[in-house]
Amino acid sequence: MSKESEIGYLAATGEAGRQHSMLKPFSDPFCGINLTSIGTIMTLLPAPPARLLDLGCGGAWTSVFYALHGYKVTGQDIAPDMIELAVENRDRHGLTSEHLDFLCNDYEAIEGTADYDCAVFFDSLHHADDEGAAIRSAYAALKPGGILLTHEPGEGHSTNPHSIAAMEQYGVNERDMPPSLIIERGMQAGFSSFRVLPMPAELLHVFFERHYNKWYSIEAFNAMKRLFRMLYKPKLSASSIVVLTK
Numbered sequence: 001m002s003k004e005s006e007i008g009y010l011a012a013t014g015e016a017g018r019q020h021s022m023l024k025p026f027s028d029p030f031c032g033i034n035l036t037s038i039g040t041i042m043t044l045l046p047a048p049p050a051r052l053l054d055l056g057c058g059g060a061w062t063s064v065f066y067a068l069h070g071y072k073v074t075g076q077d078i079a080p081d082m083i084e085l086a087v088e089n090r091d092r093h094g095l096t097s098e099h100l101d102f103l104c105n106d107y108e109a110i111e112g113t114a115d116y117d118c119a120v121f122f123d124s125l126h127h128a129d130d131e132g133a134a135i136r137s138a139y140a141a142l143k144p145g146g147i148l149l150t151h152e153p154g155e156g157h158s159t160n161p162h163s164i165a166a167m168e169q170y171g172v173n174e175r176d177m178p179p180s181l182i183i184e185r186g187m188q189a190g191f192s193s194f195r196v197l198p199m200p201a202e203l204l205h206v207f208f209e210r211h212y213n214k215w216y217s218i219e220a221f222n223a224m225k226r227l228f229r230m231l232y233k234p235k236l237s238a239s240s241i242v243v244l245t246k
């Protein structure tokens with residue numbers, strides 16, 4: 001049932017949903033956070049021109065960013081109307097299929113080609129029915145030494161009011177997808193190593209949300225403690241970026 005709902009999501013959100021997807025990230029209330037996240041992902045990718053598989057690309061705003069930076073991108077999504085919108089989005093940026101092409105299929109059952117340098121799940125793996133199958137697909141798509149990046153919500157996502165509303169209204173999956181689960185499935189798929197990095201939004205929170213008048217204040221000390229913990233002892237339950245190497 002959830003896959004049918006994933007496929008029907010764009011139509012169910014109507015013209016407003018279509019406009020939101022077409023103009024993302026600028027149409028999104030979290031535009032600044034989205035831009036910080038995509039910038040961070042780009043610093044973790046191999047340099048362009050590498051082949052990149054954007055899994056669950058939706059309206060393809062991320063795919064367009066990667067392609068404009070010089071990657072040879074394949075955007076992939078299960079919903080045919082999302083892919084139609086993604087093609088329109090690509091065309092309006094003056095990109096062609098040479099820079100960005102698309103696959104419309106289920107990321108839990110992609111035929112492995114082992115010819116991508118990198119693959120990314122950007123806010124899409126938590127919509128999977130079977131995250132293990134999706135991560136195995138990504139593994140099979142990658143060259144030896146290739147990397148998979150995930151940018152996914154951790155524990156608590158499935159119980160937050162926005163997620164509950166989306167599940168009730170549209171029937172889509174809004175699962176918790178913490179690093180612990182991604183790493184376990186990644187190791188089962190055959191990935192050889194992993195890194196867990198904080199969500200850029202969390203770093204912004206520490207650096208910018210509050211102004212510390214004195215560097216030696218208890219608040220500033222606690223903020224630094226939190227920062228070091230995020231970097232060197234990350235919580236495997238929290239929303240995070242995970243980097244898996246094949």
Ligand SMILES: C[S@@+](CC[C@H](N)C(=O)[O-])C[C@H]1O[C@@H](n2cnc3c(N)ncnc32)[C@H](O)[C@@H]1O
Nearest residue numbers: 006056057058077078079106107122123124127
């Ligand atoms: C929250 S949206 C994120 C889209 C895009 N990555 C973004 O950041 O705007 C999740 C996307 O995953 C896609 N999706 C869900 N299940 C999928 C599956 N089994 N295979 C491929 N795509 C899937 C949905 O169609 C949707 O476009």
